[in-house]
Amino acid sequence: xxxxxxxxxxxxxxxxxxxxxxxxxxxxxxLLLSAIQAHIPVALFEIGRLAPGIAVFGLxxxxxxxxxxxxxxxxxxxxQRLYATPLLARDFILGYLLPFLPISAxxxxxxxxxxxxxxxxxxxxxxxxxxxxxxxxxxxxSLGLFCGSVLTDKQVGGVCGxxxxxxxxxxxxxxxxxxxxxxxxxxxxxxxxFVHAVELERAxxxxxxxxxxPHLWWVLGYALFVTALAIYAFLRQMRRL
Amino acid sequence: MDAIKTIxxxxxxxxxxxxxxxxxxxxxxxxxxxxxxxxxxKTTTIKMLTGLTxxxxxxxLLNGKSILTDMAAVKAMIAVSPQETAVAPNLTVxxxxxxxxxxxxxxxxxxxxxxxxxxxxxxxxEVADKRAGKLSGGWQRRLSIAMALITEPKILFLDEPxxxxxxxxxxxxxxxxxALKGSMTVxxxxxxxxxxxxxxxxxxxLKSGRLLLTGTPAEIKTRAGTDKFxxxxxxxxxxx
Numbered sequence: 001x002x003x004x005x006x007x008x009x010x011x012x013x014x015x016x017x018x019x020x021x022x023x024x025x026x027x028x029x030x031l032l033l034s035a036i037q038a039h040i041p042v043a044l045f046e047i048g049r050l051a052p053g054i055a056v057f058g059l060x061x062x063x064x065x066x067x068x069x070x071x072x073x074x075x076x077x078x079x080q081r082l083y084a085t086p087l088l089a090r091d092f093i094l095g096y097l098l099p100f101l102p103i104s105a106x107x108x109x110x111x112x113x114x115x116x117x118x119x120x121x122x123x124x125x126x127x128x129x130x131x132x133x134x135x136x137x138x139x140x141x142s143l144g145l146f147c148g149s150v151l152t153d154k155q156v157g158g159v160c161g162x163x164x165x166x167x168x169x170x171x172x173x174x175x176x177x178x179x180x181x182x183x184x185x186x187x188x189x190x191x192x193x194f195v196h197a198v199e200l201e202r203a204x205x206x207x208x209x210x211x212x213x214p215h216l217w218w219v220l221g222y223a224l225f226v227t228a229l230a231i232y233a234f235l236r237q238m239r240r241l
Numbered sequence: 242m243d244a245i246k247t248i249x250x251x252x253x254x255x256x257x258x259x260x261x262x263x264x265x266x267x268x269x270x271x272x273x274x275x276x277x278x279x280x281x282x283k284t285t286t287i288k289m290l291t292g293l294t295x296x297x298x299x300x301x302l303l304n305g306k307s308i309l310t311d312m313a314a315v316k317a318m319i320a321v322s323p324q325e326t327a328v329a330p331n332l333t334v335x336x337x338x339x340x341x342x343x344x345x346x347x348x349x350x351x352x353x354x355x356x357x358x359x360x361x362x363x364x365x366x367e368v369a370d371k372r373a374g375k376l377s378g379g380w381q382r383r384l385s386i387a388m389a390l391i392t393e394p395k396i397l398f399l400d401e402p403x404x405x406x407x408x409x410x411x412x413x414x415x416x417x418x419x420a421l422k423g424s425m426t427v428x429x430x431x432x433x434x435x436x437x438x439x440x441x442x443x444x445x446x447l448k449s450g451r452l453l454l455t456g457t458p459a460e461i462k463t464r465a466g467t468d469k470f471x472x473x474x475x476x477x478x479x480x481x
Contacts, residue, residue: 002343003339003340003342003343003344004340004343004344006340006343007329007332007336007340010331010332010336011329011330011331011332014331014372015331076325076326076327076328076330077323077324077325077326077327078327078328078329080293080321080323080327081321081322081323081327081388081389082344083291083292083293084291084292084293084316084319084320084321084398085316085320085341085344085345086313086316086317086344086345086346087344239294
């Protein structure tokens with residue numbers, strides 16, 4: 001499983017588009033919104049609230065990366081070759097999931113590092129914020145594994161690249177205060193995990209450890225549910241060969 | 242012991258019977274080709290023998306191990322080079338080989354020795370550090386076969402190994418496949434009749450999921466009453 005996991009990590013890290021969207025794009029957004037904040041101060045875009053939001057938004061690209069990797073492997077018959085090896089179903093699931101966790105951690109470290117240069121206070125509170133980014137990453141990667149199991153690599157680009165990153169952005173409270181819209185929009189946002197992921201990170205970074213809950217339960221609950229779905233979808237496509 | 246023995250092997254998809262009561266035997270060290278027009282059941286047969294899909298009924302024994310009850314042992318002794326080029330594009334040639342050695346549980350030093358030996362034998366040294374996705378079609382196929390060979394399988398499945406390659410690249414791969422003869426059992430599927438004739442010890446012709454006949458290329462030509470293998474194939478499939 002380690003050999004397969006290492007391969008997946010290398011495939012992701014060697015794709016220049018992944019590097020741009022994984023590391024460069026969230027930092028660009030952080031710079032841009034911080035520049036706006038410097039001229040037109042908005043509470044939402046203060047670095048202590050903005051950085052955790054963009055950290056979560058950046059992690060949403062893990063869905064695109066993991067879905068694309070899996071869908072391409074399916075399309076290229078690469079998985080067909082590996083299915084005839086002693087690897088078991090759990091080796092495939094873990095082999096796809098695990099390399100994304102250190103990559104997600106590195107992305108979050110880079111993002112908070114950039115935020116520190118823009119004025120974010122470097123305190124011990126960064127550590128729980130970094131640790132709690134991992135369940136969020138797990139959620140997004142599992143979502144990608146589900147999509148990669150049921151969609152082609154072309155479909156993945158539209159669904160995970162355009163639709164999901166936008167959904168994450170609009171329904172997470174990063175760009176605007178959801179209570180300003182209220183009503184059904186806010187209820188839907190509250191029911192989905194994205195806003196909880198952002199609030200979880202904000203609470204951790206602010207040192208409000210009581211405020212981590214119940215958001216952590218929402219994120220973990222969704223992560224477990226989506227992982228179960230991903231396992232089901234992966235095994236289904238494996239049997240359908 | 243036979244390398245492969247299928248016993249009434251059958252696969253049905255809803256109302257379509259892809260493979261229908263297949264009984265065939267492949268001897269140790271033989272290069273055995275499965276021939277047939279599209280939909281004959283070649284790929285489904287290979288999928289069942291390699292554990293990619295489960296038979297609806299029947300069984301197959303690979304070196305005495307059942308695909309129904311001992312698939313783990315079967316997977317430890319086989320390797321597959323799929324029809325489409327199945328390489329990891331962002332990994333180098335060497336890393337692709339390391340990956341296959343790794344998933345079969347080889348230690349680092351074992352893997353290194355085997356890669357050096359196989360890479361040298363297959364002439365992959367000159368592209369060792371190139372990313373697989375940047376290689377030409379011929380080199381990718383060569384790598385694809387090397388990835389199957391790295392674990393020294395007892396039975397190797399080659400599904401359309403030269404599909405879409407130019408004449409030169411095809412000739413090179415033929416040499417490579419010929420060199421494997423005797424050292425392992427090779428099951429080849431191909432649409433190229435000249436390839437089957439040039440490489441095979443014996444062939445099986447399938448039609449609509451059923452076995453029409455097996456024999457050496459010479460026996461098949463004699464049976465069809467022609468000295469051209471492709472004409473013999475067409476005649477027997479039409480009559481069968």
